[in-house]
Amino acid sequence: MSVKTVTIDSLGAKGDGIAAGPAGALFVPFSLPGETVGVAVNGTVGTLMSIATPSPERQTPPCRHFGPEGVNGTCGGCVLQHAEDKLYHAFKRQLVIDALAARGIETDVAPLVTAAPGQRRRVVLTARRTEKALLLGYSQMGSHHIVDIVECPIASPGIVRRLEAIRQIALALAASAEPFRITVLEAENGLDLSIDGLTKLDDSRRRRAVEAVLGLRGIARLSVGGEVIVEPSKPVISFGTIPVTPPPGAFTQATREAEATMAGLVLDAIGKAKRVADLFSGAGTFALRIATRARVHAVESEEKALKALDAAARATQGLKPVTVERRDLFRRPMMVSELKAFDALVFDPPRAGAETQAAELARSAVKTVVAVSCNPTTLARDLATLIAGGYRLKSVTPIDQFLWSAHVEAVAVLEK
Structure with a gap:
């Protein structure tokens, strides 16, 4: 060296x-x-x-x-x-501009919707038991070393002030020096802790964990490997005004502020559409909001997330009809013949994007398409497919919800 x-x-x-x-x-x-x-x-x-x-x-x-x-x-x-804000914000917006340019897409990209400290309601921590204590924090860049944290300016105050409580619960569960992951979601009624990477719980560790949670304030649910261990109160988050209990470890947008911005762009884009498809719908981030004004068909591969969406829709009065379909859109995209039923469509896929689905959508007559993405590279690829199929790109809005990271969201609106 x-x-x-x-x-x-x-x-x-x-x-x-x-x-x-x-x-x-x-x-x-x-x-x-x-x-x-x-x-x-x-x-x-x-x-x-x-x-x-x-x-x-x-x-x-x-x-x-x-x-x-x-x-x-x-x-x-x-x-x-x-990096100071001006440089940092320009960097985030440029990620989207460069990804589009690499696919030959020239368009005006809106100013970045910025994030602020203390907004993250969802973080993923790593824990590991040592001879003296328990390490709880994030892995150092380029290594497996866990940096033990006592503060985190990106996380919500509700998470930060309960770091010691999370540490106590993790210590009750840890049986060895093997690291494990803790997904922390700040719900409206307490923290939802979902733990993965632990060995099978014996009765003693299970009992200690239950006692730890019940002896602490502000913990709504603890699950390990998808199994609910203790649930003092069902965790609730709201999509717009509609309360939802997400399954353990379910995907949610990292900040409420970014989610609200994305949802606003989606609702503005679909306008007065009567029948809307929401693909990769998750637990209903967009579908439930859309249902306040239009019929929605929500498609998602994760059964538990889809059940949470369906339960929330059934429990909420005044919504337009909501139908749900469990389907792997990577292997079985919605075909042109199925897309005829919709006059607007939203898709929010994982980082891999929606290449196969975009190819079918490009051949369809759906009037308005809203693409939501956490990966500018795959978003640009999918937009290029839609544009080649006759869609006109109306707007692209970059949104920051992963403060001080190299990740950026974007919402693109297209019409045919």
């Missing part, structure tokens, strides 16, 4: 600074464009050792776990705390 002085030219898609190296691009985490830095070079990766000329857009990271002045950041939860 050699140490070199380099100048950072730009930010890469993962938030790393990029410099010219002897073998091509050199990626330097925690550096910013315009900086002259000393790095320890290992192949195409440079470890930031010192900053000779700092960027005027460098800021002191707000979290103690990120690392002093952003040099050699420790906690793996964030990658860009050292």
Whole structure:
């Protein structure tokens, strides 16, 4: 490993600074464009050792776990705390612009809808028992080392003030030094904790966990491997005004604010549509809101999420008819003949996108399509397919809900 002085030219898609190296691009985490830095070079990766000329857009990271002045950041939860807002926001928006340009799509991209500290209602922590205590936090970048946290500026205050409670519950469950994951969702009536990666619970650990939860305030449910261990109150989140009890570990948007923005864009786009399809619907983030004004057919492969959506729709008066269908849209997309029934359609797939479904949709006559995505690269691919099929791209709005990360959401509206 050699140490070199380099100048950072730009930010890469993962938030790393990029410099010219002897073998091509050199990626330097925690550096910013315009900086002259000393790095320890290992192949195409440079470890930031010192900053000779700092960027005027460098800021002191707000979290103690990120690392002093952003040099050699420790906690793996964030990658860009050292960048001031103007640079950071431009970086996020540019991710969407670049992905579209790579597919030959030229369009105006709206300003980034920004995120603020303390908004994340859903985080995934890693825990591991040691001889003396329990580590609880995030894995350090590029390693399996867990950074034990006492604060987290991206997480909601309701999560942060219960970190010690989460630690007590995890300690009651841990039987070895093997790490395990804790998905924490702040519901409206307490935390919903979903744990994966543990060995099978024996009666003693199960009892200790139940006693720990019942002895603490603010825990709505604890599940392990999808099994509910104790549920002092069914966790509730609301999609618009409609209460839903999500299944353990279910996907939810990371922040309420970003979800509300995305839902507003979806509802504005579908306008006065009478019959709407919501593909990859999850537990009803968009479908239940749409049902306040139009008939909805929700399609989702996860049975428990679909059941939660269906139960919420049945329990809510005044909604338009909601039908549900369990279906793997990757293997069995909705065909052109099925799409004839709808005058608007929303799809919000996982990071892999909706390549097969987009190909069928491109051949359809659905008037309005709203594409929601957490991956600009696959979104651009799917939009290119729809545009080639005759759709006109009306708008693209980038939305930040993963603060100080290299992840960005986007909502695109198309019409035919």
